[in-house]
Structures are given as structure tokens and as C-alpha cells.
Amino acid sequence: MKRLLGVALGVLTAIGGFVDIGDLVTNAVVGSRFGLSLVWVVGVGVVGICLFANMSGRVAAASGRATFEVIRERLGPRAGLANLSASFLINLMTVTAELGGIALALQLASSVHYLLWIPVAVVAVWLVIWRVKFSIMENVTGMLGLTLIVFVVALFLLKPDWGNLAGQALAPAIPGEETASSYWYYAIALFGAAMTPYEVFFFSSGAVEEGWSVKDLVQSRINVLVGFPLGGILSVAIAGCAAVVLLPAGIAVTSLSQVILPVAEGAGKLGLAFVLVGIVAATFGAALETTLSSGYTLAQFFGWSWGKFRRPAQAARFHLSMIICLLIGIAVLSTGVDPVLVTEYSVVFSAIALPLTYLPILIVSNDPQYMGEHVNGRAVNVLSMVYLVVILVASIAAIPLMIVTGAGS
Amino acid sequence: MILGDLLGTPVYDSDGGRLGRVADARFVVDGAPQQLMAEARLLGLVVSPHSVSSFLGYERTGVNQPWPLAQMLEWRHRGSFLVMWEDIAMIGEKSVRLREGFTAYSPALDGAGQE
Numbered sequence: 001m002k003r004l005l006g007v008a009l010g011v012l013t014a015i016g017g018f019v020d021i022g023d024l025v026t027n028a029v030v031g032s033r034f035g036l037s038l039v040w041v042v043g044v045g046v047v048g049i050c051l052f053a054n055m056s057g058r059v060a061a062a063s064g065r066a067t068f069e070v071i072r073e074r075l076g077p078r079a080g081l082a083n084l085s086a087s088f089l090i091n092l093m094t095v096t097a098e099l100g101g102i103a104l105a106l107q108l109a110s111s112v113h114y115l116l117w118i119p120v121a122v123v124a125v126w127l128v129i130w131r132v133k134f135s136i137m138e139n140v141t142g143m144l145g146l147t148l149i150v151f152v153v154a155l156f157l158l159k160p161d162w163g164n165l166a167g168q169a170l171a172p173a174i175p176g177e178e179t180a181s182s183y184w185y186y187a188i189a190l191f192g193a194a195m196t197p198y199e200v201f202f203f204s205s206g207a208v209e210e211g212w213s214v215k216d217l218v219q220s221r222i223n224v225l226v227g228f229p230l231g232g233i234l235s236v237a238i239a240g241c242a243a244v245v246l247l248p249a250g251i252a253v254t255s256l257s258q259v260i261l262p263v264a265e266g267a268g269k270l271g272l273a274f275v276l277v278g279i280v281a282a283t284f285g286a287a288l289e290t291t292l293s294s295g296y297t298l299a300q301f302f303g304w305s306w307g308k309f310r311r312p313a314q315a316a317r318f319h320l321s322m323i324i325c326l327l328i329g330i331a332v333l334s335t336g337v338d339p340v341l342v343t344e345y346s347v348v349f350s351a352i353a354l355p356l357t358y359l360p361i362l363i364v365s366n367d368p369q370y371m372g373e374h375v376n377g378r379a380v381n382v383l384s385m386v387y388l389v390v391i392l393v394a395s396i397a398a399i400p401l402m403i404v405t406g407a408g409s
Numbered sequence: 410m411i412l413g414d415l416l417g418t419p420v421y422d423s424d425g426g427r428l429g430r431v432a433d434a435r436f437v438v439d440g441a442p443q444q445l446m447a448e449a450r451l452l453g454l455v456v457s458p459h460s461v462s463s464f465l466g467y468e469r470t471g472v473n474q475p476w477p478l479a480q481m482l483e484w485r486h487r488g489s490f491l492v493m494w495e496d497i498a499m500i501g502e503k504s505v506r507l508r509e510g511f512t513a514y515s516p517a518l519d520g521a522g523q524e
Binding site: 074388 | 462465471474476477
């Protein structure tokens with residue numbers, strides 16, 4: 001019974017934790033401009049993140065090493081440092097986007113300008129990282145994030161023409177007013193939003209935090225394989241709501257208030273209350289995860305002691321580096337840069353950086369010296385090679401497409 | 410000089426013919442016993458004619474998954490060989506020269522990472 005409860009909790013956490021500011025913004029932008037014609041990318045991304053999280057979780061459980069310890073060991077210091085720099089900077093961009101997301105959601109709830117909420121958000125994030133136990137932190141934000149199911153409810157309440165939506169999803173076509181290059185640019189953005197590297201840093205480091213052994217692999221696999229696809233449904237519902245309300249009205253999403261507009265229309269005030277709680281929880285949870293990820297990557301690479309299971313005094317450099325990252329986040333946001341814009345760039349750069357962490361994990365998960373009998377099976381390897389090609393193509397195509405489309409505008 | 414400076418240095422035979430560059434250094438742990446393990450001793454250098462990037466673990470004969478990635482990574486280091494420390498005549502700033510009649514050993518390790 002306790003075990004069943006554990007599985008249920010893990011799955012619910014994975015659903016609630018799947019959506020972050022990147023998913024919210026990108027899915028809404030895509031829904032409002034391309035309808036459901038890019039929904040297949042969410043599917044590709046969800047399978048990809050399941051595969052990647054499953055591999056890195058298995059590496060962590062079998063070898064006791066988190067992602068950046070593996071990268072440092074396998075790539076050596078020089079190539080490893082280049083890898084760390086790119087991954088770390090993009091993660092820092094995601095931290096900034098999530099902090100901005102919390103502030104924007106609080107602005108929607110309170111009508112107080114978001115810049116005033118940023119210090120509050122940062123202090124709250126820091127306090128949780130400093131004080132709250134890992135499992136409580138993860139479960140509470142995941143559970144509250146589940147309120148985003150209101151996007152699914154709203155989609156039903158909007159009574160859309162289901163045949164039309166299914167047509168857009170099953171026979172994808174580029175809408176007349178959009179170009180092929182912006183279609184593919186947003187395909188990469190959506191892929192990057194679903195397969196953000198921090199999810200994997202966090203997942204593998206979390207496995208070490210919670211002291212997983214090989215015995216826990218079954219549960220982690222259920223969490224990922226059930227939780228992430230259900231989280232993907234939330235993503236699709238966000239895009240669906242935008243496609244039903246905003247696309248016909250010709251509103252292209254550029255702010256968070258437009259993301260939640262369809263929920264207000266479909267589910268009224270109560271829906272609005274739910275969606276605000278959900279967005280605050282989702283962005284807050286993701287802010288915790290990304291901030292911890294920046295500490296994890298630095299500490300694992302440089303060999304500092306790390307982890308929330310240690311008292312802050314015993315992992316001083318780990319905690320100090322996270323404080324510095326949060327301060328950088330404040331500094332960037334206080335320039336007045338639009339957090340939604342930061343988010344749109346961060347998901348694309350996530351896609352660009354993805355091969356850097358995917359390839360070492362793929363190699364090590366095939367290494368019997370690390371993995372023993374838990375090396376990748378044949379089916380996983382075939383799928384993971386297909387994804388290696390997809391990830392490389394997305395990574396290489398992203399920058400040219402960004403230039404051609406003027407970042408999708 | 411530190412070992413990191415040596416990696417990537419061109420390697421020549423005694424007649425001055427270019428053989429490749431230093432891709433790796435091979436150690437054996439059989440020196441004086443220490444607290445955790447014995448001291449490491451430099452056995453020799455791995456010379457690779459085509460690439461000085463890391464072998465990424467594919468110098469071990471037991472590691473050949475996933476296809477075709479493993480095969481591609483091994484192919485980058487085709488023709489690479491291990492020379493013993495005794496066969497090295499000179500290590501300079503910009504070049505390593507081997508003794509006449511040096512022996513080129515296979516750089517492969519078995520699955521457990523042993524010669």
C-alpha cells in the first residue's frame with residue numbers, strides 16, 4: 001500500500017512538474033499561430049524526454065553518478081568544461097525565465113507590477129532551497145502544478161469543433177499566413193521546451209539526492225513513463241485552448257495574460273483562480289529545479305560536495321553558487337527585459353545544447369563498467385540512436401532558422 | 410611540463426617521419442602501495458594518426474554499443490597504437506620522438522579496462 005502510494009505520488013509529481021514557463025509560453029504561442037498543426041512535436045519531445053530521463057536515471061541509480069560527474073569523467077576536463085559552460089549558461093537563462101514567470105503570474109493575480117514581485121520570488125526560491133527537504137519540495141510543487149489540468153477542463157468547456165482540431169493535429173499543414181521556416185523554428189522551440197536539459201540534470205541528481213539504488217528503478221520508470229506523457233497532455237491542452245480562442249481572433253501570444261485568456265473564457269473566474277495557482281506552482285517548481293540544476297552541474301563538474309541532503313554548511317560552494325545564480329537572474333530581469341521573450345529564446349537554446357548532455361549519457365548507459373547488467377537494451381539503443389539524429393538535426397538547424405525567421409517573428 | 414601539455418603533441422619516428430599525435434597516456438597501478446591503491450606508473454603513450462580527441466571509452470574491446478555510434482567513434486582512432494615509455498627517445502616542447510625499432514602495441518583494453 002505504501003509502495004502504491006509512492007508510485008501515485010511520483011506519477012502526480014511528474015505530471016505537475018512537467019510543465020514549466022517554457023511549455024506554457026511556447027505551447028500557447030504555437031497554438032495561437034499554428035493551431036494544433038505542431039502537436040506531433042510534443043509527442044516527439046515527450047518520448048524523447050522519457051528516453052533521456054530513463055537513461056540518466058538508470059546511470060544515476062546503477063553507478064551512483066549524476067549527469068555532470070559522468071560528463072567530466074568521460075569527456076575529460078577540457079571538452080567537459082566547454083560542455084559545462086554551454087549547458088550552464090543556458091540553464092541560467094532558464095532560471096531567469098522561470099523567475100520572471102513566477103513574477104508575471106503573481107502580477108496577474110495581484111495587479112502589482114511584476115518587477116516588484118521578482119525580489120519576493122527570488123527570496124522565496126532561495127528559502128525553499130536553503131531550508132525545505134528535497135522530497136517535500138518536489139511533491140508540493142508537483143501536486144499544486146496539477147491544477148494546470150484546468151487547461152484540459154477549459155478546452156472541454158469551450159466546446160470546440162473537435163473534428164477541426166483533430167484535422168489540424170492529424171494532417172498537419174502550415175497555416176497560410178505563416179512561412180515554412182517559422183513553422184520549423186517553432187517545431188524546434190517546442191521540442192526544446194519538452195526536452196529541456198535541466199529536467200535531466202535535476203532528475204539524475206534527484207536520484208542521487210533520494211539515494212536511489214537499482215531496486216528503485218522500477219518506480220522511477222513508472223514515474224517517467226506515465227507521468228511525462230500525461231504532462232504532455234497538459235501541453236497539448238494549452239496549445240488547444242490557444243488554437244480555439246486566440247487563433248480565430250488573430251491574437252499571437254506575446255504575454256502570459258494571453259496564455260490564460262482562453263481559460264478565463266472557458267472556465268470563468270474559478271478556472272482563472274486555478275490556472276493562476278497552477279502557473280505560480282509550475283514556474284516556482286521549475287525555478288527550484290533549474291536553480292538546483294545550476295548548483296548541481298557546477299558542483300558535480302568541479303567535484304564540490306553537493307546536495308540538499310547535506311547541511312548547507314557542508315555544501316557551502318554548492319549553495320553559494322546557487323545564490324549567485326539567483327542574483328544574476330534578478331540582475332537580468334531588472335533590466336526590464338521581457339521574461340516571455342527570455343523564455344522563447346531559452347527553449348530554443350535548450351534544443352541547441354541538448355546533444356552536449358545527451359551524447360555522454362547515451363555512451364555511458366552502454367558502458368558495462370558503469371552499468372553492470374543495466375546497460376541499454378537493444379530496443380532502447382535503436383530508439384536512442386534515432387533520437388540522437390533528431391536531436392542533432394534540431395540543434396544544427398536552430399541557429400540558421402533563428403536568423404532566417406528573426407527568432408520566429 | 411604537465412601531462413595535459415603532452416596531449417596533442419606530434420609524434421615522429423627516429424627518421425623524422427610523422428606517425429600521429431599523442432591521444433592518451435596509459436598508466437598501470439603497480440607502484441609502491443599507498444593508502445587506497447598503489448602508485449600509478451606511466452606505461453606509455455597512445456599515438457593516434459587521425460584524431461587526438463578522447464576515445465570516449467571505446468578503447469575497450471568489450472564496449473561496442475550502440476551501433477553505429479560505437480563503430481564511428483572507434484573508426485576515428487583507426488591505426489592508433491601504444492608505445493612503451495622505454496621506446497620514447499625524446500619528449501620535447503613541440504614533438505615526441507620514438508627510438509629506432511620501437512614496438513607498436515595494440516591500444517585496446519579488455520572489457521574490464523585491463524591490457
